[in-house]
Amino acid sequence: MSREDQQILKQFYNCCILRDGKILNEDLWVRDGKIVDPEKIFYDEKIKPHVRIDCNGALISPGYIDLQINGGFGVDFTHNINNVQEGINKVAKRLLEFGVTSFCPTLVTSPSETYHKILPNIKKTKGGKHGAAFDIMYGFKSLTDMYGSLENVCLVTLAPELPNAQSVITELCKRNIIVSLGHSVANLKEFHHRDPGLVGLLTSDQVYPGKTIHYGIIADGIHTHPAALRIAHRTHPKGLVLVTDALSALGLQEGVYQLGQLKIEMRSGHAYIAGTNTLCGSTAEMSKCVRHFKEVTGCSIVEALEAATLHPATTLGIEKTKGVLNYGADADIVMLNKDLELLSTWISGECVHCNYKCNCQ
Amino acid sequence: MRLVICDTADYVAEWSAKYVLKRINDFQPNPDKYFVLGLPTGGTPLGMYKKLIEYYKARKISFKYVKTFNMDEYVDLPRDHPESYHYYMYNNFFKHIDIDPENVHILDGNAPDLVKECDDFENKISEAGGIELFIGGIGPDGHIAFNEPGSSLASRTRVKTLAQDTLEANARFFGNDISKVPNQALTVGVGTVMDAKEVMILITGSHKAFALYKAIEEGINHMWTVSAFPRTIIICDEDATLELRVKTVKYFKALSATHQKLIQEDGDAILRRSIQNN
Numbered sequence A: 001m002s003r004e005d006q007q008i009l010k011q012f013y014n015c016c017i018l019r020d021g022k023i024l025n026e027d028l029w030v031r032d033g034k035i036v037d038p039e040k041i042f043y044d045e046k047i048k049p050h051v052r053i054d055c056n057g058a059l060i061s062p063g064y065i066d067l068q069i070n071g072g073f074g075v076d077f078t079h080n081i082n083n084v085q086e087g088i089n090k091v092a093k094r095l096l097e098f099g100v101t102s103f104c105p106t107l108v109t110s111p112s113e114t115y116h117k118i119l120p121n122i123k124k125t126k127g128g129k130h131g132a133a134f135d136i137m138y139g140f141k142s143l144t145d146m147y148g149s150l151e152n153v154c155l156v157t158l159a160p161e162l163p164n165a166q167s168v169i170t171e172l173c174k175r176n177i178i179v180s181l182g183h184s185v186a187n188l189k190e191f192h193h194r195d196p197g198l199v200g201l202l203t204s205d206q207v208y209p210g211k212t213i214h215y216g217i218i219a220d221g222i223h224t225h226p227a228a229l230r231i232a233h234r235t236h237p238k239g240l241v242l243v244t245d246a247l248s249a250l251g252l253q254e255g256v257y258q259l260g261q262l263k264i265e266m267r268s269g270h271a272y273i274a275g276t277n278t279l280c281g282s283t284a285e286m287s288k289c290v291r292h293f294k295e296v297t298g299c300s301i302v303e304a305l306e307a308a309t310l311h312p313a314t315t316l317g318i319e320k321t322k323g324v325l326n327y328g329a330d331a332d333i334v335m336l337n338k339d340l341e342l343l344s345t346w347i348s349g350e351c352v353h354c355n356y357k358c359n360c361q
Numbered sequence B: 001m002r003l004v005i006c007d008t009a010d011y012v013a014e015w016s017a018k019y020v021l022k023r024i025n026d027f028q029p030n031p032d033k034y035f036v037l038g039l040p041t042g043g044t045p046l047g048m049y050k051k052l053i054e055y056y057k058a059r060k061i062s063f064k065y066v067k068t069f070n071m072d073e074y075v076d077l078p079r080d081h082p083e084s085y086h087y088y089m090y091n092n093f094f095k096h097i098d099i100d101p102e103n104v105h106i107l108d109g110n111a112p113d114l115v116k117e118c119d120d121f122e123n124k125i126s127e128a129g130g131i132e133l134f135i136g137g138i139g140p141d142g143h144i145a146f147n148e149p150g151s152s153l154a155s156r157t158r159v160k161t162l163a164q165d166t167l168e169a170n171a172r173f174f175g176n177d178i179s180k181v182p183n184q185a186l187t188v189g190v191g192t193v194m195d196a197k198e199v200m201i202l203i204t205g206s207h208k209a210f211a212l213y214k215a216i217e218e219g220i221n222h223m224w225t226v227s228a229f230p231r232t233i234i235i236c237d238e239d240a241t242l243e244l245r246v247k248t249v250k251y252f253k254a255l256s257a258t259h260q261k262l263i264q265e266d267g268d269a270i271l272r273r274s275i276q277n278n
Helices: A038-045 A084-098 A112-121 A165-174 A197-203 A226-235 A286-297 A301-306 A310-316 B009-027 B046-057 B085-092 B114-127 B164-174 B190-194 B206-216 B246-254 B256-261
Strands: A009-013 A016-019 A022-024 A028-031 A034-036 A051-054 A059-062 A064-069 A100-107 A136-139 A153-158 A178-181 A215-217 A240-242 A255-259 A262-267 A270-273 A333-336 A342-347 A350-354 B002-006 B035-039 B066-070 B072-074 B133-137 B158-161 B184-187 B198-203 B232-237
Touching: A016 A301, A022 A301, A034 A038, A038 B085, A059 A301, A064 A084, A064 A286, A064 A310, A084 A100, A084 A112, A084 A286, A084 A342, A084 A350, A100 A112, A100 A342, A153 A165, A153 A310, A165 A178, A197 A215, A197 A226, A215 A226, A226 A286, A240 A286, A240 A310, A286 A301, B002 B009, B002 B246, B002 B256, B009 B035, B009 B046, B009 B133, B009 B198, B009 B232, B046 B085, B066 B114, B072 B085, B114 B158, B114 B184, B198 B206, B206 B232, B246 B256
Parallel strands: A009 A051, A016 A059, A064 A100, A100 A136, A136 A153, A153 A178, A215 A240, B002 B232, B035 B066, B035 B133, B133 B198, B198 B232
Antiparallel strands: A009 A028, A016 A022, A028 A034, A059 A333, A255 A262, A262 A270, A333 A342, A342 A350, B072 B184, B158 B184
């Protein structure tokens, strides 16, 4: 953006916006990639917008944030060791088609050489025309494996019952890295009334007042039963974060592909191990997850959208700038129709993807 | 003095909006000739603003060449406070229409020099060529803007300390906490309003019936300042006429066909009728 572009004041009108947990009949004003307060501009600067964009009645939501995505479009973040940045850039660009404007490339548990090779090559990036913004999340076994290369990491998943887990968690918190509990035997076995495991945390009375436990859930209609989504929604809606956990097969057309060691087959939108009926990972699209979640839980539009925007942003502690449409926040937005189908995706107030003839130019 | 009696408050909103529409369009404002409008806040004119926004959206009216001057504003209330008149005007009217922010004038109650702010405001009105149409409402006690009963008919824009009655009446807008109500305001004077080429006063509700009676049926009186206004058109609903004499109401109702012409797109302000000689 040139200096001149940055001064351009844009008004999105004829729209509803999601703000402060409500859907408001309001315009959205953007300048210099940020959402601005039009009343202040009206009275202080006394200027009118340079560009007016007719949204044709669309609903504007903050762009979706995916905290857990392992790859997509043929790229696997953990296995494409030699061209890390290229792979991430490709995924970042294509995710715009699903309304995702920020994501955490997720590395699955791997030998330490893998981390050492990948982590230095991933840098936190601001989104733009090239793709969504990203931060990194990964799981690992013990802190010593990683020592010295955590500066690009924002979220770590670990099993709380492992030896030294407590001291590792303390160390991570000191570095402002979010700790996520998983990989745990606790979530592998069924929920039991005498030992509720990680699920029990959702209603725990040991959580500090004012603190919210966030938890990810894949609402693709395959990996999580509708009843499980309903239970999650009804017990702890404020902490619910929609994630895709998508693998490299996400976004691929029908056909057979060689992904790493695995031959897979894309059939009717799902990824199977070639020649079998065995599912091989999630190919969930975030925009579909939001719609599916709303449909099966009967939650409000606001609750469905916040589970993919405000909640993941709050998990990472970036809710001042991402996942909200408040003044001062980044203008990373999606336009949706009344059925929450994606019409267009915008980063820093610039249209980066549109599904129809929108007025973005 | 003209009095237009509408059946309901909704129709008061519609009638007054149509009158503004017609006055602006008849004026044919352009870059060399701005229409200058005086504006009120409060509950009564809200419906009129809604209608004007509707007409703007239907492309029946543009505010591109309209300058506005607001009547009043609280002193030392943050501008973005929901009870500030800046907030009211922006959210209930200005943000919905095509007015140029440069042409909007609202007294700044946070100005370092309040007296200067008031003097400048008067000067800006003069520079704009005076106010073509000043729209206002009145309180049950007859106040217009923050000119409480007893304000001089010659008063100009100035700082006013608010009466206890006014503070109590406004406490409901500040969480029923009287200590939170600003106790000073900037307001145009009665003289400022009277200088306008025309004044339109909106009055609705039975609680304002006594004020309407005082404005119309009694003599000119600075305790009921509207009674002194020249070139005034009052738009009221049936409820507001409760204290008027039947004779007064019937007189004005008989003129309703004439008044209706005032808001018809092709209507003239004065009806002419040719009388045939046989």
